[in-house]
Amino acid sequence: MPKEGRKPEPAIPGDVTGQELDRSVRQQLRTLSKENAEGVAQHLVMVAALLEAEDMDGALAHAETAARRAGRVPAAREALGFVAYRRGDYARALKEFRTVRRLSGSSHLLPLMVDCERGLGRPERALELLGSDEAQQLGEEEQVELLIVGSGIRRDLGQPEAGVLALQRQVERVRSKPWAARVWYAYADALLDVGRREEAREWFGRAAVADEDGQTDAVERVDELDGVHISEVEEGSPGDGARE
Secondary structure: OOOOOOOOOOOOOOOOOOOOOOHHHHHHHHHOOHHHHHHHHHHHHHHHHHHHOOOHHHHHHHHHHHHHHOOOOHHHHHHHHHHHHHOOOHHHHHHHHHHHHHHHOOOOOHHHHHHHHHHOOOHHHHHHHHOOHHHHOOOHHHHHHHHHHHHHHHHHOOOHHHHHHHHHOHHHHOOOOOOHHHHHHHHHHHHHHOOOHHHHHHHHHHHHHHOOOOOOOHHHHHHHHOOOOHHHHHHOOOOOOOOO
């Protein structure tokens, strides 16, 4: 059979320059020719924009192009891995994240790697990574992400109380941290899993208030626990007290 030709590169809108990238990422691209670096930068900008727009196919096309043109640039491989992760293609995501670790020497993607192992149905491998020396050397935010993933793994293994305990010490410590909403949301979810419904509702509520960027669906989870359904809100008029 004849070899399949290379896919045409996805189009770049005229207002995307590549300068929108973080400076640290642009520095990684300095190993490329000027023309190639500019093109890869534009594709990476498009990956971020399309992920935000929930256009996973479009994001994948740009991420694959960036990785093909800059295969030894960690940021390009990380972008492809993250798109695969968002698509639920955990095997491909894990492969890319491992490549990033090898190219950069950084373990900052370890929480996502643990979650990929979990998504692949390999909780034992996930826990092995969780307890690795690399994990202990991560910064505070990454450590917290590992705790969140670890709580989920314990629940997957039929240990819901352990899932609660994994996060219990953190819920007060993170009060002033930017990742508080994620911790409180995960803690609420774990509480719900052990039947502590009222406490879960309280922590989903705290997560909803702290989640200014809408990273979680905490508001919807509160409504769900309160017995409010989206259809009811849409059908009611603004003053009918539908959410009271």
